[in-house]
Amino acid sequence: MGTPQLTGGYLFDIQGFSIHDGPGCRTLIFLKGCPMRCEWCSNPEGIRPFSEPLYNPSKCTMDLLCKEACPYEAITVADQSLLINRDICRTCSTNACMDACFTGAIRKAGYFITMADLFKKIQRDRQYWGANGGITLTGGEPFLQPDFAKAILKKCFESFIHTSVETCGNIPWGNISQSLDWLDWIFFDLKHINPVKHKKATGTTNNNVLKNARVLAEKFPGRLIFRIPLIPGFNDDENSLSELAEFILSTGKEEVNIIPAHHMGREKYNLLGQSYYTKEFKIPSADDLFKASQYFTKAGITCYLGSDTPF
Ligand code: SF4
Ligand code: SF4
Numbered sequence: 001m002g003t004p005q006l007t008g009g010y011l012f013d014i015q016g017f018s019i020h021d022g023p024g025c026r027t028l029i030f031l032k033g034c035p036m037r038c039e040w041c042s043n044p045e046g047i048r049p050f051s052e053p054l055y056n057p058s059k060c061t062m063d064l065l066c067k068e069a070c071p072y073e074a075i076t077v078a079d080q081s082l083l084i085n086r087d088i089c090r091t092c093s094t095n096a097c098m099d100a101c102f103t104g105a106i107r108k109a110g111y112f113i114t115m116a117d118l119f120k121k122i123q124r125d126r127q128y129w130g131a132n133g134g135i136t137l138t139g140g141e142p143f144l145q146p147d148f149a150k151a152i153l154k155k156c157f158e159s160f161i162h163t164s165v166e167t168c169g170n171i172p173w174g175n176i177s178q179s180l181d182w183l184d185w186i187f188f189d190l191k192h193i194n195p196v197k198h199k200k201a202t203g204t205t206n207n208n209v210l211k212n213a214r215v216l217a218e219k220f221p222g223r224l225i226f227r228i229p230l231i232p233g234f235n236d237d238e239n240s241l242s243e244l245a246e247f248i249l250s251t252g253k254e255e256v257n258i259i260p261a262h263h264m265g266r267e268k269y270n271l272l273g274q275s276y277y278t279k280e281f282k283i284p285s286a287d288d289l290f291k292a293s294q295y296f297t298k299a300g301i302t303c304y305l306g307s308d309t310p311f
């Protein structure tokens with residue numbers, strides 16, 4: 001991805017009317033690019049830090065207009081379908097394949113947007129937020145584009161818009177710290193305390209995550225809520241949950257939000273030409289969530305379950 005000037009950055013979605021990612025009604029802004037590769041990720045189109053095509057064979061008539069239009073020969077035909085070499089798309093700024101397709105079989109995941117255009121879209125939602133709402137940066141990992149994240153947060157904060165971010169925490173501290181003055185609220189994801197299990201399931205160690213969590217808990221004056229995706233077979237056992245509770249308490253914080261993992265992102269892997277490689281875990285039930293919450297409440301941590309949150 002070409003590094004944008006300070007006037008904009010790469011998104012892959014904007015969604016209004018969220019009531020699960022911060023107080024009140026919120027506009028979610030999805031920044032593209034993530035340093036982690038979590039097996040259960042439901043936004044795989046947000047992982048690679050550049051625009052890329054999503055291809056839906058069920059809408060494709062195989063007229064090959066996209067193949068002819070592509071200036072880099074990134075598209076080939078195989079088994080009555082198209083293969084797209086997305087490593088070539090990394091440097092493409094033409095959108096030629098999508099512009100050529102009449103059926104919508106190819107559409108783009110990720111686009112560059114200027115700060116001015118983004119702020120216009122943000123302002124459009126303002127009337128729906130109510131007294132407590134605002135914006136939440138998510139992704140992907142928002143702080144992987146630190147200057148863009150800071151520019152959005154600063155502009156909104158100075159415009160009296162409530163600002164929130166959800167971060168995986170696995171980025172240099174400087175990427176986070178430069179935005180802290182413009183943030184009201186942070187959701188900080190914790191997946192596992194065991195570094196080996198963490199690396200196996202997310203592709204990265206948790207050294208940075210735990211270090212940043214501690215520093216943030218100490219330095220951030222706003223509200224910091226740890227978030228745990230509950231993944232059966234990965235972190236739903238007694239030992240894993242107890243270690244997570246112990247870590248949260250050690251930071252001095254006393255709130256956690258447990259989110260059940262789900263399979264809703266599965267179809268997107270097909271559109272990206274990737275296999276859905278996580279094992280088919282059972283989606284946690286309300287009972288499973290409640291059971292998990294007990295490890296935190298018994299430790300004195302206030303636990304919010306799923307979207308059942310008093311935000
Ligand atoms: S995004 Fe660009 S390089 Fe990739 S298939 Fe489309 S036109 Fe070709
Ligand atoms: S232009 Fe669209 S419909 Fe035609 S081959 Fe390409 S993806 Fe399929």
